[in-house]
Amino acid sequence: CSLQSECKVPFIHVGNQVVSELGPIIQFTKAKGHSLSDVLDDVQRAEMKAYMELMNNMLLTAELYIQWCDETTAAEITRPRYSSPYPWPLKHILAYQKQWEVRRKMSAVGWAEKTLEQVYEDVAQCCQALSQRLGTQMYFFNRQPTELDALVFGHLFTILTTQLTSNELSDKVKTYSNLLTFVHRIEQTYFEDQGGGLSS
Amino acid sequence: MGTVHARSLDPLPMQGPDLGVHADDVEVIDVEPETKQEVLENKDVVVQRVHIDGLGRTKEDLLGYEIADVFTAKNLIDVMKKSHDAREKLLHLGIFRKVEVVIDTSEGEDALPNGLDVTFEVTELRRLTGSYNTMVGNNEGSMVLGLKLPNILGRAEKLTFQFSYGTKETSYGLSFFKPKPGHFDRNVSVNLYKVTGQFPWSSLRETDRGISTEFNFPIWKTNHTLKWEGVWRELGCLARTASFAVREESGHSLKSSLSHAMVIDTRNSAILPKKGILLKINQELAGYTGGDVSFLKEDFEIQLNRRLFWDSVLSASLWGGMLLPIGDKPTCIADRFYLGGPTSVRGFSMYSIGPQSEGDYLGGEAFWASGAHLYTPLPFRPGRGGFGDLFRMHFFLNAGNLCRLDYGEGPRSHLQKLAECIRWSYGAGIVLRLGNIARLELNYCVPMGVQSGDRICDGVQFGAGIRFL
Amino acid sequence: MAAPLELFCWKGGWGLPSVNTECLTVLAYAKFAGAPLKVHKIANPWRSPTGSLPALKTPEEGSLSQPSKIIIQLKKQKYNADYDLSAKEGADALAFISLLEEKLLPALIYTLWVDPKNYVDVTRRWHGENIPFPLNFFLPGRMQSRQLDRLRLVRGDSRLEPGDETEKELYRDALECMDLLSQRLASHKFFFGDSPSSLDAHVFGHLAPLLKMKLPNAKLQQHLKSMDNLSNFCSNILTLYFPSEGEDTPGRKFSSQPESSDFDNEPHKRRNQVLSVLVALGAMLSYALLTGILSIQHVRPQGALDSSERHGVGAHEEEDDD
Numbered sequence: 001c002s003l004q005s006e007c008k009v010p011f012i013h014v015g016n017q018v019v020s021e022l023g024p025i026i027q028f029t030k031a032k033g034h035s036l037s038d039v040l041d042d043v044q045r046a047e048m049k050a051y052m053e054l055m056n057n058m059l060l061t062a063e064l065y066i067q068w069c070d071e072t073t074a075a076e077i078t079r080p081r082y083s084s085p086y087p088w089p090l091k092h093i094l095a096y097q098k099q100w101e102v103r104r105k106m107s108a109v110g111w112a113e114k115t116l117e118q119v120y121e122d123v124a125q126c127c128q129a130l131s132q133r134l135g136t137q138m139y140f141f142n143r144q145p146t147e148l149d150a151l152v153f154g155h156l157f158t159i160l161t162t163q164l165t166s167n168e169l170s171d172k173v174k175t176y177s178n179l180l181t182f183v184h185r186i187e188q189t190y191f192e193d194q195g196g197g198l199s200s
Numbered sequence: 201m202g203t204v205h206a207r208s209l210d211p212l213p214m215q216g217p218d219l220g221v222h223a224d225d226v227e228v229i230d231v232e233p234e235t236k237q238e239v240l241e242n243k244d245v246v247v248q249r250v251h252i253d254g255l256g257r258t259k260e261d262l263l264g265y266e267i268a269d270v271f272t273a274k275n276l277i278d279v280m281k282k283s284h285d286a287r288e289k290l291l292h293l294g295i296f297r298k299v300e301v302v303i304d305t306s307e308g309e310d311a312l313p314n315g316l317d318v319t320f321e322v323t324e325l326r327r328l329t330g331s332y333n334t335m336v337g338n339n340e341g342s343m344v345l346g347l348k349l350p351n352i353l354g355r356a357e358k359l360t361f362q363f364s365y366g367t368k369e370t371s372y373g374l375s376f377f378k379p380k381p382g383h384f385d386r387n388v389s390v391n392l393y394k395v396t397g398q399f400p401w402s403s404l405r406e407t408d409r410g411i412s413t414e415f416n417f418p419i420w421k422t423n424h425t426l427k428w429e430g431v432w433r434e435l436g437c438l439a440r441t442a443s444f445a446v447r448e449e450s451g452h453s454l455k456s457s458l459s460h461a462m463v464i465d466t467r468n469s470a471i472l473p474k475k476g477i478l479l480k481i482n483q484e485l486a487g488y489t490g491g492d493v494s495f496l497k498e499d500f501e502i503q504l505n506r507r508l509f510w511d512s513v514l515s516a517s518l519w520g521g522m523l524l525p526i527g528d529k530p531t532c533i534a535d536r537f538y539l540g541g542p543t544s545v546r547g548f549s550m551y552s553i554g555p556q557s558e559g560d561y562l563g564g565e566a567f568w569a570s571g572a573h574l575y576t577p578l579p580f581r582p583g584r585g586g587f588g589d590l591f592r593m594h595f596f597l598n599a600g601n602l603c604r605l606d607y608g609e610g611p612r613s614h615l616q617k618l619a620e621c622i623r624w625s626y627g628a629g630i631v632l633r634l635g636n637i638a639r640l641e642l643n644y645c646v647p648m649g650v651q652s653g654d655r656i657c658d659g660v661q662f663g664a665g666i667r668f669l
Numbered sequence: 670m671a672a673p674l675e676l677f678c679w680k681g682g683w684g685l686p687s688v689n690t691e692c693l694t695v696l697a698y699a700k701f702a703g704a705p706l707k708v709h710k711i712a713n714p715w716r717s718p719t720g721s722l723p724a725l726k727t728p729e730e731g732s733l734s735q736p737s738k739i740i741i742q743l744k745k746q747k748y749n750a751d752y753d754l755s756a757k758e759g760a761d762a763l764a765f766i767s768l769l770e771e772k773l774l775p776a777l778i779y780t781l782w783v784d785p786k787n788y789v790d791v792t793r794r795w796h797g798e799n800i801p802f803p804l805n806f807f808l809p810g811r812m813q814s815r816q817l818d819r820l821r822l823v824r825g826d827s828r829l830e831p832g833d834e835t836e837k838e839l840y841r842d843a844l845e846c847m848d849l850l851s852q853r854l855a856s857h858k859f860f861f862g863d864s865p866s867s868l869d870a871h872v873f874g875h876l877a878p879l880l881k882m883k884l885p886n887a888k889l890q891q892h893l894k895s896m897d898n899l900s901n902f903c904s905n906i907l908t909l910y911f912p913s914e915g916e917d918t919p920g921r922k923f924s925s926q927p928e929s930s931d932f933d934n935e936p937h938k939r940r941n942q943v944l945s946v947l948v949a950l951g952a953m954l955s956y957a958l959l960t961g962i963l964s965i966q967h968v969r970p971q972g973a974l975d976s977s978e979r980h981g982v983g984a985h986e987e988e989d990d991d
Contacts, residue, residue: 090492
């Protein structure tokens, strides 16, 4: 994160250009002639974009909430992990600064008064929507993976493999069997040589 | 009964017993002035008592050291001279607004016939003084509020607070200063600050929040400063177009460093000296006291001044420095040296010499720079003895070089690196002295030794500076 | 029947039932679901039970102020506009609402509150004229700085400044979002089937202000007007569900529930009375002071910061050792 003035990861560095975050990276690769969503029709593309924003709007915010606004998780996992590259006493200052910032963001998007249970409910609602949309298909749209599949895989895989203070978040995801098989399939098809992961 | 009221002793009579009492600035109030004066001048006197009137919160033991010398005076001229020195010392403490000296013959039972009483009538500074300033810089305005609490604990301690609220950044500083009683030059100060700087030549923005402790003490003719500083630095890019090399440097770091500085300064003036030398040696060791930045930094500054014919002055100066990273982390962009600008190597743009990436200057780990100046009065000397003395013409020759040390070669190759591709320039211009703290220069520069990547300023260059080559 | 639910929201203008996106969304949803609400259209957020608008006052669960919570509450009361949606359609609705909030809302905030010309000519003017005195002097400014703060937090860029760069980014997202919505809607009347759902309420809430307000800087507006299906969608909902909002009747306040209009006006009257009494009192007092009938003596405590005597405004002081 220290690499970036805007503090956004991931990023790609091409020549003297820096492109960060998924959206701009997709646009950038599209401009270079690589796109996964070319096969979709207009309505499908609209739906794909909408579902991607669903991920950003609900799942990402929920992840942030659980990481920073649930005090147990923040104290045991998030703050130590966030502050590990910095020396004492800077690590504490920066971790609390970040936490304060996230809380401000939560109140800006109206999540400040939510309880942890309500956030888990939101996650469940989001997973429910994804599960409904996926149904029994191999990928979200037809038989070919799109940007949405990449985004969903990224979030769900992280949720399933990251150890938090409670398993409630991953349990919420695990109740949707088609999402689980979806994550397994992508892992096996595209990342199988890297070991570790869910199968262990 | 004779009363000698010395209101102001400036200028002090240098020598000659009769000058002293008859000087304009000494009032004589006496019934029979002639005879009494004779008596006092010729006789040895004894200072029996020294009073200090007007003390409020100041502790007397502090002043004992400053006025002790007065007791050693043996004759009237001596008494006046020593009293004057004591007065200067008292004013130097920075706790009095006004100090007046009254010398009188002793009275009372134990009064000796040749006994004198010296009374210092002082007016203390207010407990709280404030100041308000506005500053306008390039593209930025700011308001500076200052609060000062002089003599806060009664022994010349000082607490100052400065707050600057700008259109872009806010900064503040809080500092506590305490001198050793009797040795004003030996002092301790503790500072707490937040400073934000923008460095467009590197596309860099730096926010420092820090605390520092400093000991100052003189040894023989040198002044020393020992300092510990802990600072949290936040580096960021000024613009989206910042190069990747600068982006890589951005983020948070914590520097904790011990530093030592030694200064010998025999110059008659800091800004437009006519004679004397300046030697400054600085060393900073970061990393052993904590933080995640480790390096050893050494740098020095020498300046020699010599008066020539027709009121002109020849001045030569040399700077040099080296920054050695400790451990395997490379040095940080904020610690490196920069060169170039209207008061360093003239003819080059501000800090625009040496390694760069996409137009952002990254600084160097070793550098040297030198300058030779011939200062002359303005032609035909307009405003001589007054306004005109603030100005000087100068002809200069500057040279310098700056390089990185991470080429993986030995010290010899580094020296070679510094010796080749030297940047140099010459020119002439006008210097204006601003008080005794800064100077303005308007120069016509001809940069000569230029390497690709340097940003030059060919022709007229204007600049202001506190430190100059 | 239990006490009716009361909804507080910003009053209307430009032929809209409310000028605020969130209020519009809630109003539209309530209409779609057929919820019998008692609607108070006000122009003073301080009169809302939660201090912000919209707000739903329920007898059981107190007051709610977020549109999503209000809609959930209405659903709990069996006023569910999404009843006919299949599970997959429900998922799609959720996704598109997210799309609106992530892509269109920031641009909407920017164009109404941050774009200087729009803000001064339209947003501040409307709020300044409609918010009661003396709140109208500082509330618009405070609302603006909150919206800018919100934009910064949502975009995750604390140094975000109004300017071409930001505008370009936000508008690019927003235009793309409108395109996507237009593609999804195609030639249908509503997004799902023949009856409107919560998604329709949200889309209406976000797009109707853009369509109806007369903004000097109208890039988003032009783009929206060029898409016939979306603009028809909005005007359809307006004519079908808010027929009383005549085209140019900004002076008269119509509310969806006629019986609430009386209630609506009365507090204004009371407030005006209180205000006029206050103004009169103030004038009398100042007259008394000016003519010397009354005088106030200011006693300063001894030993106060005596520096204030010498350091007036702009005085630069240095210790003068003489």
